[in-house]
Amino acid sequence: MKMDVLLGLQWGDEGKGKVVDVLAPQYEIVARFQGGPNAGHTLEFDGIKHVLHQIPSGIFRSQILNIIGNGVVLDPIVLKKEIDGLAKFKIDYKKNLVISKKATIIIPTHKLLDAAYEQSKGDKKIGSTLKGIGPTYQDKIGRSALRVGDILSADFNEKYTALVEKHKNTLSHFNHPIDALAEMEEQFFAAIEFFKTLNLIDSEYVVNDAFAENKKILAEGAQGSLLDIDFGSYPYVTSSSTMTAGACTGLGVSPSKIGEVFGIFKAYCTRVGSGPFPTELFDQTGEAMRKEGNEFGSTTGRPRRCGWLDLPALKYSIMINGVTQLFMMKADVLNIFEEIQVCTHYELPSGEKIDRLSFEISEQDVKPIYKTLKGWNCSLEGIDSYEKFPAELKEYVSYLEKELNVPINLVSVGPDRSQTILK
Numbered sequence: 456m457k458m459d460v461l462l463g464l465q466w467g468d469e470g471k472g473k474v475v476d477v478l479a480p481q482y483e484i485v486a487r488f489q490g491g492p493n494a495g496h497t498l499e500f501d502g503i504k505h506v507l508h509q510i511p512s513g514i515f516r517s518q519i520l521n522i523i524g525n526g527v528v529l530d531p532i533v534l535k536k537e538i539d540g541l542a543k544f545k546i547d548y549k550k551n552l553v554i555s556k557k558a559t560i561i562i563p564t565h566k567l568l569d570a571a572y573e574q575s576k577g578d579k580k581i582g583s584t585l586k587g588i589g590p591t592y593q594d595k596i597g598r599s600a601l602r603v604g605d606i607l608s609a610d611f612n613e614k615y616t617a618l619v620e621k622h623k624n625t626l627s628h629f630n631h632p633i634d635a636l637a638e639m640e641e642q643f644f645a646a647i648e649f650f651k652t653l654n655l656i657d658s659e660y661v662v663n664d665a666f667a668e669n670k671k672i673l674a675e676g677a678q679g680s681l682l683d684i685d686f687g688s689y690p691y692v693t694s695s696s697t698m699t700a701g702a703c704t705g706l707g708v709s710p711s712k713i714g715e716v717f718g719i720f721k722a723y724c725t726r727v728g729s730g731p732f733p734t735e736l737f738d739q740t741g742e743a744m745r746k747e748g749n750e751f752g753s754t755t756g757r758p759r760r761c762g763w764l765d766l767p768a769l770k771y772s773i774m775i776n777g778v779t780q781l782f783m784m785k786a787d788v789l790n791i792f793e794e795i796q797v798c799t800h801y802e803l804p805s806g807e808k809i810d811r812l813s814f815e816i817s818e819q820d821v822k823p824i825y826k827t828l829k830g831w832n833c834s835l836e837g838i839d840s841y842e843k844f845p846a847e848l849k850e851y852v853s854y855l856e857k858e859l860n861v862p863i864n865l866v867s868v869g870p871d872r873s874q875t876i877l878k
């Protein structure tokens with residue numbers, strides 16, 4: 456048995472939560488392997504909308520075990536709030552949710568540091584969600600972080616205090632106020648007490664035992680490939696490995712155990728936060744996409760930047776992840792356009808045309824070169840099979856399949872679980 460991986464191929468918010476929820480009945484385990492509360496994964500069914508930040512999107516299916524893996528950075532305060540919010544859905548989280556003892560804990564000063572670093576960057580700021588992601592991964596790599604298993608040890612408070620003292624030094628260097636800290640710590644320690652009652656485990660054994668028992672596992676990516684720490688538009692990236700390889704280190708799974716890689720992308724592009732975005736639209740078309748797609752961040756509520764689909768970027772993401780199947784999301788958002796543009800190449804300031812994401816590209820003002828396709832320009836409401844799609848939408852799909860050389864096996868036409876068309 457192998458582990459399938461689902462990940463976003465753009466700058467996040469592709470609709471990962473929705474698709475994991477749709478696919479979940481085919482699996483016994485859904486596992487998060489990186490990121491943390493910077494993620495906001497939306498699920499809609501039975502007329503209710505849920506936004507999950509740290510809990511895997513299989514949580515609403517009672518037969519599924521949801522794992523928060525070692526690669527995740529976890530905020531106990533956010534986790535407690537999320538679990539409290541699920542109370543009305545009668546989810547047996549003690550049975551259906553397990554957390555790796557090797558996951559890293561976000562402590563209150565990580566969030567203050569995030570804000571201090573961002574402020575110090577001025578107009579070069581990353582546009583971080585300010586959830587403490589960068590500083591926590593920094594401590595993990597710097598070998599001074601606290602891990603989930605530490606909360607059970609007698610010297611947890613000592614370890615905590617030593618780390619906070621280090622952070623306070625840095626914060627004072629940045630002249631960053633720490634008035635909010637006392638209240639944040641109060642919430643943090645209350646959440647830690649609650650955390651101790653959860654199912655904390657060595658999840659790498661659970662995952663590998665599951666292979667031996669022929670159980671199917673789906674790894675749920677957060678963020679997107681273009682926010683990856685190595686391959687994204689550095690430094691405007693998140694601090695984790697958002698790609699397929701991250702699922703191996705973030706769960707303790709051998710690369711030879713990776714099965715299907717589902718790459719999910721919007722029929723256009725969005726980005727929140729700063730950084731290069733070659734196809735970004737600053738005109739009415741971009742505004743119309745934002746309105747039609749309700750493109751406002753699930754975690755921060757910030758308006759998302761919008762633009763046409765970027766094929767060089769998509770090809771790059773497919774390449775580094777070894778994508779075997781593509782899922783196209785939010786096709787319905789393009790219903791309003793008579794014509795649809797797709798960026799096939801970039802033109803460099805020198806006039807050279809390229810279709811690769813080189814090291815230098817993020818430093819340059821590249822101009823997208825577009826191919827224009829005919830839009831379907833009609834509602835997709837009520838369509839329940841691929842055959843019933845308007846001809847122009849089918850042409851859009853076949854054009855992309857030809858360019859990307861990977862089949863598009865799912866097209867999403869609305870936020871609800873039911874608005875999902877399999878090809």
Ligand code: GDP
Pocket residue numbers: 463467468469470471472473494495496497498499747748752753784785786787788867868869870871
């Ligand atoms: P994630 O972070 O990748 O899980 O994506 P988000 O939940 O942050 O953002 C995706 C947004 O698009 C959410 O509001 C979803 O409810 C919504 N959504 C997902 N699929 C579709 C779709 O096919 N059409 C429309 N109109 N909205 C969708």
Ligand code: IMO
Pocket residue numbers: 463466467468469490493494495496581582583584585586588589676677678679682691692693694727728729753
């Ligand atoms: P999901 O899983 C979209 C962006 C932030 C910022 C950069 C760094 O919902 O797709 P960080 O908080 O990680 O320090 O922010 O990454 N970012 C996301 N953008 N969706 C996300 O998650 C994101 N998580 C982080 O906006 O530009």
Ligand code: MG
Pocket residue numbers: 467468469494495496497753754
């Ligand atoms: Mg999101």
